[in-house]
Amino acid sequence: MKKLKSALAFSLCAAAAGVQAQTELTVYTALEADDLKRYAQSFNDDHPDIKINWVRDSTGIVTARLLAEKENPRADVVWGLAGTSLLMLKNEGMLAPYAPEGLENLSPKFRDRDEVPSWVGMNAWMAAVCVNTIEAENEGLPLPSSWQDLTKPVYQGHVVMPNPNSSGTGFLDVSAWLQMMGEDEGWAFMDGLHNNISRYTHSGSKPCKMAASGETPIGVSFAFRGARLKDQGAPLELVFPEEGLGWEVEAAGIIKGTSKMDAAQTLVDWAISREAMEMYNEGFAIVAMPGVAKPVKHFPENADELIIDNDFAWAAENREAILSKWQKRYDTKSEAQ
Known part of the structure; x- marks a missing residue:
């Protein structure tokens, strides 16, 4: 019985340590709520050690909030915000440049032009x-x-x-x-x-x-x-x-000054992974990784040709x-x- 109690105590301590070791990220997003739920679940399945606190609203509201918080950032990552908004944040010096794993697989249209990009695209x-x-x-x-x-x-x-x-x-x-x-x-x-x-x-x-x-x-x-x-x-x-x-690029970037850089980079790596691209393609006809997108029901087959x-x-x-x-x-x- 004493050994059983000791084993149980060790198990509870290990579980508690696991909870304590979980990194929390605050992520600002304008993703559609129904899609965000799917993406978040898939990321959580792959990375249970990272807990994400989501702050979701429309693009303009999220962008205004980020700019208002420039001197005292509350977010660690932006995931699923318009590329033009990410460009504004970059121009304000608010993004931390990062070359995520798999960057070479993206179309040049879906990334910041700098050698080490400040933002990367997900879909259009x-x-x-x-x-x-x-x-x-x-x-x-x-x-x-x-x-x-x-x-x-x-x-x-x-x-x-x-x-x-x-x-x-x-x-x-x-x-x-x-x-x-x-x-x-x-x-x-x-x-x-x-x-x-x-x-x-x-x-x-x-x-x-x-x-x-x-x-x-x-x-x-x-x-x-x-x-x-x-x-x-x-x-x-x-x-x-x-x-x-x-059209617009849905993009992701890391907020400069975050104290959770490793976890933030893990999220951005996942955001441009093939797994993520296939999920994006369930609702978007154009994704950042060439060769992944399949036709989407009710979308025009020549979507690439119609966008300006x-x-x-x-x-x-x-x-x-x-x-x-x-x-x-x-x-x-x-x-x-």
Whole structure:
């Protein structure tokens, strides 16, 4: 009995030591909640010695929070935030350069250009227009095929899109329009679109969710959310406007000054692993590792050809000015936060 008690005591001490040895990371993310749950579980299965405290919100809100905490960072890692936001953090000197294991397997488009990158990409999400075919028919609305179509008077009051100040999807749209059309024509287009907007949301997926539920006939959103809702039976048609699609890299980086560097590097290594890429591909047609992605249901087969040649450096450098101008012109239709 004495030996049994001693063995039990040793076992309990070992378990306690194991719990004490677990490293905690604070990770800021804008990943979709349903995907975050899957990714987190898979990482936890591979690395039970690392506990992650997740802080999740929309892209603009996470970015603003990180910048506000510049002098006193609370996060150790950023995982699943827009590449333009990571570029802003890099320019502010907030990221710790790190070349993760498997870096050589990534497409050059999905990494910081420095030899030792400050951020690495995971996947790309691209714009799409979600149209509720039942509501569109009830309202007598033709199916749009272009961005310019959405400025036609017939769509007045029937379009919802994300606010770019809080939504990464909203910002990729605005940035893409300015790059595709030029600044003067881009703002003129947004003036026309604004006439038809009923509401700007603070979530990139919400316009598509609203279209799926019939709250609006048309939601400017992103392809991943539309494809998933359509697969669940929503009466949606996904439109990929012919002028081209804005897109963003979901990226990861380590916050400079973290005291948990080993664990942070382990997470970033995992974030660009083949295992992770295959998980990303369940919802995203384009991933950072060439040769991994398989066709995704309801996505166009030529997704690579539809996305614009996005100048991420320009978007990052001009982000604050673009958002300020957008807010002055259009914020009156934004929903309350």
